[in-house]
Amino acid sequence: MSSVSVAASTVAASTQTLTTAQLLTEARTHNVWLPRPVSNEQLQAIYELAKFGPTALNGCPLRLQFVVSAEKRAQLLPLMMEGNRAKTAAAPAVALLGMDLHYFEQLPKLFPYIDARSMVANMPAERIEAQARLNAGLQIGYFIIAARSLGLDCGPMGGFDAAAVDAAFWGDRPVRTLVVCNLGYGDPAALHPRGPRLAFEDVGAFV
């Protein structure tokens, strides 16, 4: 892939008009996919948008792999929960979205104003993991919205053998897979009614 063509598609996205209906209020998680391929360029363009979302200390702990080969797909499927296998087999592309527990190694580059690397690296391991999980979570939120802004549909899933996926796909790297996300063009005819959401009064207040 040329970086020129990716830059071009990113620019195209940033000038096209969107609605919150497309991004949030009418967007749906999809489990059934239309037979329409997704290119590597489109997949990278999701990251090129999502990377701009804010994280604590600009730490950017998200790491990702786009599973596009038949071999890797075959390796992934048995590691998904049974109910997630058929849709993951059928999706045009699949993203593994994880957190880097050593994300602090990038802080001298990402947040050079103070010694942020020492600050984070010296925290207890469970606090580092909590920070990585929260901020990778933010980035996965940006990723889903970014995919939708590019006209793609998402099928994010938490049901998989995380230890096995980590071993198979990240090897010795200190990355933990948090979400496996199918990507493509969902079939709107296959959608069930949307699940309810909590009313503002049940989750929020003005104080």
Place this chain on the structure above:
Amino acid sequence: MSSVSVAASTVAASTQTLTTAQLLTEARTHNVWLPRPVSNEQLQAIYELAKFGPTALNGCPLRLQFVVSAEKRAQLLPLMMEGNRAKTAAAPAVALLGMDLHYFEQLPKLFPYIDARSMVANMPAERIEAQARLNAGLQIGYFIIAARSLGLDCGPMGGFDAAAVDAAFWGDRPVRTLVVCNLGYGDPAALHPRGPRLAFEDVGAFV
């Protein structure tokens, strides 16, 4: 606030056109605020958009308080890290964004298809917390994008005495504050150059 007026502003938002520049590529974290107020209706409208983003089992663990009174603001300020106090004092509004560790209590309503409540409630406490943190993180990502889609700027912060904020604002409720987010109209003249982001090659791959 009438629910009718909130519904009206949400509908208005879903039909107005947006760009990824406004949401991501040119959006910035703000620390200096223009003297332009933000209404409770605008604040609730952020939630009314963000709530539609997907979470695992539709669990929706995010809980929030919008700090709009002078008394509560005065209570919050000394609990912020010193470097975060002046900007939090000056922001038109402040949101406390937290995770409900007992979010499973809502699952019979949110995900009635299986006994999801028992499934989650019987997990070890640290796994419940990890799930709440990841999914509240996704929702905070949606919240930031939703605020930007409504024309607001965000100043999300992780630097505060979390235990003290929890005690002061959530009391006995099993909620843990994850992010404190200033909200308003940022002063573009006060922005510093944006911090760098990681190149795709440094975080991602096609496999």
